[in-house]
Amino acid sequence: MDKDNYYMNLALEEAKKAYLLDEVPIGCVIVYQDRVLSSFYNRKTLDRVATYHAEILAINDACLKIGSWYLDECTLYTTVEPCMMCTGAIIQSRVRRVVYGCDNHDFGYLSRLENKKIVVTPHVMEAECREVMHRFFQDKRK
Amino acid sequence: MDKDNYYMNLALEEAKKAYLLDEVPIGCVIVYQDRVLSSFYNRKTLDRVATYHAEILAINDACLKIGSWYLDECTLYTTVEPCMMCTGAIIQSRVRRVVYGCDNHDFGYLSRLENKKIVVTPHVMEAECREVMHRFFQDKRK
Numbered sequence: 001m002d003k004d005n006y007y008m009n010l011a012l013e014e015a016k017k018a019y020l021l022d023e024v025p026i027g028c029v030i031v032y033q034d035r036v037l038s039s040f041y042n043r044k045t046l047d048r049v050a051t052y053h054a055e056i057l058a059i060n061d062a063c064l065k066i067g068s069w070y071l072d073e074c075t076l077y078t079t080v081e082p083c084m085m086c087t088g089a090i091i092q093s094r095v096r097r098v099v100y101g102c103d104n105h106d107f108g109y110l111s112r113l114e115n116k117k118i119v120v121t122p123h124v125m126e127a128e129c130r131e132v133m134h135r136f137f138q139d140k141r142k
Numbered sequence: 143m144d145k146d147n148y149y150m151n152l153a154l155e156e157a158k159k160a161y162l163l164d165e166v167p168i169g170c171v172i173v174y175q176d177r178v179l180s181s182f183y184n185r186k187t188l189d190r191v192a193t194y195h196a197e198i199l200a201i202n203d204a205c206l207k208i209g210s211w212y213l214d215e216c217t218l219y220t221t222v223e224p225c226m227m228c229t230g231a232i233i234q235s236r237v238r239r240v241v242y243g244c245d246n247h248d249f250g251y252l253s254r255l256e257n258k259k260i261v262v263t264p265h266v267m268e269a270e271c272r273e274v275m276h277r278f279f280q281d282k283r284k
Contacts (some may be wrong), residue, residue: 049202050235051193060191069192078148085234088227088251093192109230 003032004077004099007031008125011077012101014041014054015132021046025054025132026056028063028078030071030095037074038062054078055086059093079129081122090118097135101129146219146241150172150267153219154243156183156196157274163188167274170196170220171203172213172237179205179216195222197228201235213237221265221271223250232260239263243271 007029014027019039026042044050055078055132063069072094079101082090087109090098097119098110110120146185149171156169160183168184182199197220205211214236219242223230229251232240238263240252240279 044211044234048209048211049205050213051198051202051205051231052211053234056193060193063191063193067190069186069190069194071192078220083226083230083234088230089193092186092195092225092227132190 002123004124007036007075007077008079008086008099008101008129010039011034011079012056012125012128012132014039015129016077018043018054019042019132019136025136026078026080028053028058028076030058030064031075031077032066032073037065051085053083053086055082056089059089059095063093069093077100077124079125080104080133082110083107084109086110087113091115097126102126102133146263146266147218148272149178149217150221150241150243151194152181153196153221153272154177154274156181157221157271159183160185160196161274161278167278168196168220168222170200170218171218173211174208174215175206179207180275193227195225195228197224198231201231201237211235217241217264221267222246222275224252225249225258226251229255233257236237242264243270244275275284 011027011029015025019025030038038058038061040054042054043052075097076095077099081100097122099121145179153169153171172180180200180203182196183194185194192256217239218237219241223246241263
C-alpha cells in the first residue's frame with residue numbers, strides 16, 4: 001500500500017471514531033520521520049470548544065511531543081480539506097506538507113491559499129473520506 | 143473611561159505580562175454580559191505550541207466556561223489584529239464583535255476579511271498596543 005494511502009487510512013479510522021460518537025467525522029494524523037506522532041478526531045461538539053478541530057488538536061499534541069512549535073519536518077493527513085482556522089494553524093506551525101481526502105466546498109480554505117511553502121496533495125482516498133461525511137449528514141437529516 | 147478602552151486596557155495588561163516573560167506581547171480578553179470571561183496572553187514561545195496565541199487560548203477558555211462552542215454573545219478584545227488562524231477561530235466560535243488595538247501589516251487577517259457578520263472595531267488604544275510590540279522587537283534586535 002502506498003504511504004499516503006496508509007496514513008490517510010489511519011486518519012479515516014479517526015474520522016470513523018467521531019462518526020460513532022455522533023461528531024462531524026473528520027480525522028487527522030501527523031507523521032514525523034515515518035512514524036505517527038499524533039492522531040485525533042474532531043471533538044468540537046463533544047467537548048463544546050469551537051477550536052477543537054482534528055487538525056488543531058493534532059498540531060497541539062505534536063508540538064507538545066516534539067517540544068517545539070516548529071513542525072517543519074511533519075506531514076499532516078486530514079480526511080477533509082482544512083478550514084481557515086486550521087489552514088492558519090498549519091501556517092503557524094510550519095507544517096511542510098498537507099495531504100487531504102475530500103474537498104470542503106463550503107468551509108475549505110487550504111486550496112484557496114496562495115502559499116508556495118506548503119506542499120498540498122489533495123484527493124487521497126477521496127471517495128472514502130467523502131462517504132463518511134455524506135453518511136453523517138444524511139443521518140442528521142433523518 | 144469608555145467601555146472599549148477599559149477592556150482593551152485589561153488586554154494590554156495581559157500583553158505586558160507576556161513582555162516581561164520575553165514572549166511576543168499580545169493580550170486578549172473575552173467579555174460576556176459585561177463581565178470578563180477570559181484573559182490570556184500569547185504563550186506560543188513559552189509553551190512551544192504553535193496555536194497558543196492569546197485569542198485561541200481565550201476562546202478555548204471561554205467555551206469551557208460557558209459550556210458551549212457558541213460565543214455569539216461575546217466581544218473579543220485583542221491588542222493586535224488577529225492572524226488567519228485566530229480570524230478563523232473567531233468565525234468558528236461565532237464571536238459577534240472584535241475590538242483590536244494596532245494593525246498587523248505582516249500577519250493580520252481580520253481586516254482583509256469579507257465577513258459582514260463580525261462587527262470589527264479597530265485602533266482602540268492603538269498607540270499603547272503598538273508601543274509594547276515595538277519595544278519587544280526593538281529589544282530583540284539588540
